[in-house]
Amino acid sequence: MNLFRNVVFIAAIAGLVAGVVLACMQAYATVPLILKAEVYEQAGGGHEHEHAAAPAANAADTNAMNAMSAAPAEAAAPAEDEGWAPADGFERFAFSVLANIVTGIGFALVLVAVSEFAGGIGNWRQGVFWGLAGFAAFTLAPGLGLPPELPAMPAADLTQRQIWWWATVAATAAGLGLIAFRKSLPLAILAVALIVAPHIVGAPQPGSFETPIPEGLHHQFVVAVTVTNLVFWLVLGAVVGVVRGRFTGTATSLRDSFA
């Protein structure tokens, strides 16, 4: 399991670095918008998840909290309890950082494994191109049909959206791979069809788009999510290229057909 060990080692370093970078960007770019949206969620009766109602809720929530107490019917349903949630503030932040690092390593494992089939990421520049491909497959393509959503936004059935998400990622990745590594026109056409197909099928949509979230806030969030993910993927790919180059002792360009 020599190769497996190397892949895990490279992925662990790249995932750690990119995960920490992403967590820092999220703390400034996306999390403040999520917290703002939760104020609207509370004001709107917060039917879905009320973890922001923890004792450490923002001062800005106080009005919303008062409004909530006028509707004790919802609070009187402990069977609907959402279970444990991290306390607001440091604990919540710490779990976000942890999630970023752990899934960063997960994305890195997929990236390293797939790129090894294509000869491996030889240097940081090739890594940037692989990162762009990862961004296109994991953020851009699923984000077209299922835009980043804030709390209190309407959405279709969770499982169906998750299935569509994974199917879109797989189809887009396969399509990009065919375009990049197969020099054949019919396969390139098949690749375009693979990339387009999930959007013709269409993502599961909610019955109604009514939401208390202002459109400006949502738009800001979509931009923040897309840009932070782009930087995450570029860093992830570049770090994989650098670490792998150190590993093999050769940081030369391996493929003339790509990058």
Added chain:
Amino acid sequence: MNTASVSLGDSVSSQSRFMQLVLSAFLGIFVIGVVGFSHIDAVHNAAHDYRHSMAFPCH
């Protein structure tokens, strides 16, 4: 595999190489699935801000 001299784990057979890479990829997908796609409430709440920030389907 003419790039074998600079590949990772160049001493392993191609079949073993294939299996190990597939195993790595599945491990990665499993990790992403547990943290970002689990329906367990506690896992969802712990990674809530992360899920929203990654545009994973949530709620």
